[in-house]
Amino acid sequence: MLRLCLPRVLQPCVLGLRGRFHLQKCSLGTHKHKEKLELLNSPQGAKDFIYSLHPTERSCLLKELQNFESMAIAQEKLEALPPNASQLRYVLLHNAIPFVGFGFLDNAIMIAAGTQIEISIGVTFGISTMAAAALGNLVSDLAGLGLAGYVEALAARLGMQIPDLSPKQVDMWQTRVSSHMGKAIGVTIGCILGMFPLLFLSDDDEEETKGAPLTRPTDSK
Template sequence: VFFHNALPFVGFGFLDNAIMIAAGTQIELSIGVVLGISTMAAAALGNLVSDLAGLGLAGYVEALASRLGLSIPDLTPKQADMWQTRLSAHLGKAIGVTIGCILGMFPLLFFGDEEEKLEEKN
């Protein structure tokens, strides 16, 4: 139950964070410069782009998890309703999205120079 819930959320967290960072940075360096919006406003717009992409990509992440052999646990209705099962599912989702978000920070490795150049101009 834990892994069934964790694996798709690793993918979702990865895509969410990577898209948010990339989109927020590009918004800050393009629209942000023209309109004079703050870094936080650019980050919020990047989050909007990421959330919209997440709506469309969620089904693909789950389909990929199924293709990787992640099968639905065979639980009886009584087992599925147990507090231990619900706790395991919630922990799997929380830990999965945490790992995915940490892995999804990889675009930060590529954007350091552009932000330093932008600060030097100001």
């Protein structure tokens, strides 16, 4: 069973999360992700994003954009200091917490679903181990579409407010590095914690090995 589990543990930590969780309607970081910037950098991309929002979300987004731009214009001629160490640590922690949940759910669901697919559909139709792993990843991706919002809501209930930074500080490279480091650390911790189904799978492998009938070599004489 480890032939199935190990490839699935190593593969999804970044690939499965990159396209799924960074395109949520509510941004949890202090700035937009690079992929989202490229998406909204064109009129068509911005239009597609706006049409995908609920009317209440569009009103809230417009209000926050106006506030942000007014603050940026007012502070345009002022020289902003880089964020201090305490602010950068808060930015890192603020981005890490939700991604712990994302990584945990992605790995745990994929391992559990892939294993069940291998021992049921895989045995019936004779599909390969990697095909079962791919189907398990599909189940994990579909589950992530519905669970991502709950993870974000749970992270918000922990009381982690948006870091209090000025518009210039938000765009500084120190803030961006801290944000990306927080996401990477959170995904890493979540994926490691999500490997817990492997503990139960290894026990099942031992039981199957012990229960397998032993074959004796036939006497050639």
